[in-house]
């Protein structure tokens with residue numbers, strides 16, 4: 001982009017951010033930091049201003065801070081138009097317009113997509129609807145689960161022993177609740193951290209009173225006559241009475257709204273180059289649509305330039321900052337997003353930190 005066009009964009013251009021959470025907010029703040037004075041529109045399907053998710057499986061479940069009180073601190077004034085509680089439902093790349101579910105359309109010169117992921121639901125919809133069956137991704141999920149744990153269930157079943165599932169089990173034990181964790185793999189956290197750390201995590205869970213069942217799948221959930229969950233059945237033929245079930249089976253990327261748009265988006269995320277520019281479905285890089293956070297798939301130099309999605313808090317912040325910088329830069333001034341994967345998890349009184 002020529003200098004004059006870039007100056008016009010900075011002075012009175014239109015930038016739209018879809019996904020008003022961690023990556024969306026930090027991206028928008030960076031745009032203002034970099035001197036963007038034009039109109040900024042933040043579109044978010046949740047009715048809340050950006051909030052932080054990590055506390056939802058930690059402090060919020062322990063009653064040490066309500067799920068409603070995890071608003072993200074602001075780094076600066078944004079001066080943005082907020083369109084909250086209304087999802088983006090489509091994208092017209094040629095006309096440079098985002099369509100909203102309420103029928104409105106918002107035009108852009110530059111678009112930042114940061115629509116993240118959602119919790120993978122329990123695969124049987126009727127069982128997923130049973131009272132007492134939860135997932136944990138949003139502030140509303142966190143508040144509802146915390147209320148149910150406050151009521152003192154007799155036994156909680158957590159399905160899936162990844163980070164979120166393990167943290168939920170930890171919070172249950174800290175509250176003195178009986179908890180069973182069912183994991184298809186050989187150990188908790190094994191997918192992310194491998195067998196050695198997985199074995200340590202298993203020991204930690206059992207030492208802390210978790211009824212950990214590995215190498216087993218939950219095959220069905222059973223409700224009582226009032227529609228409340230009462231039992232779960234396992235692939236080894238056993239059953240368990242439980243009155244709360246938390247389904248913690250990973251995430252699905254929020255890309256359905258882009259179907260038919262021509263953007264390179266699908267169940268694995270939105271493909272982008274190292275500079276956070278989205279690819280279209282022909283594999284040609286766009287120059288006005290950028291991607292950041294959990295929904296992005298970008299080439300990573302540490303992993304042979306494979307396209308990876310990193311569902312980590314720090315990655316969302318760093319990628320959003322890079323995307324925003326590049327949105328306002330000449331091509332020679334653009335930066336690649338090179339982030340060493342790093343995350344933390346707090347469970348059973350232990351802080352796990354992983355880098356690399």
Ligand SMILES: Cc1cc2nc3c(=O)[nH]c(=O)nc-3n(C[C@H](O)[C@H](O)[C@H](O)COP(=O)(O)OP(=O)(O)OC[C@H]3O[C@@H](n4cnc5c(N)ncnc54)[C@H](O)[C@@H]3O)c2cc1C
Nearest residue numbers: 019021022023045053054087088115116293294311312313
């Ligand atoms: C319970 C929990 C605990 C976690 N703990 C840790 C941790 O300890 N350490 C760590 O590194 N990471 C942790 N994470 C992950 C971290 O929170 C994410 O990496 C981070 O939230 C990603 O930010 P994001 O903005 O890319 O996506 P999200 O936070 O998922 O935000 C995307 C937003 O876009 C909205 N959206 C989706 N579709 C549309 C649409 N069509 N129109 C408008 N808006 C839309 C979504 O509703 C959401 O508000 C945790 C996550 C959860 C859920």
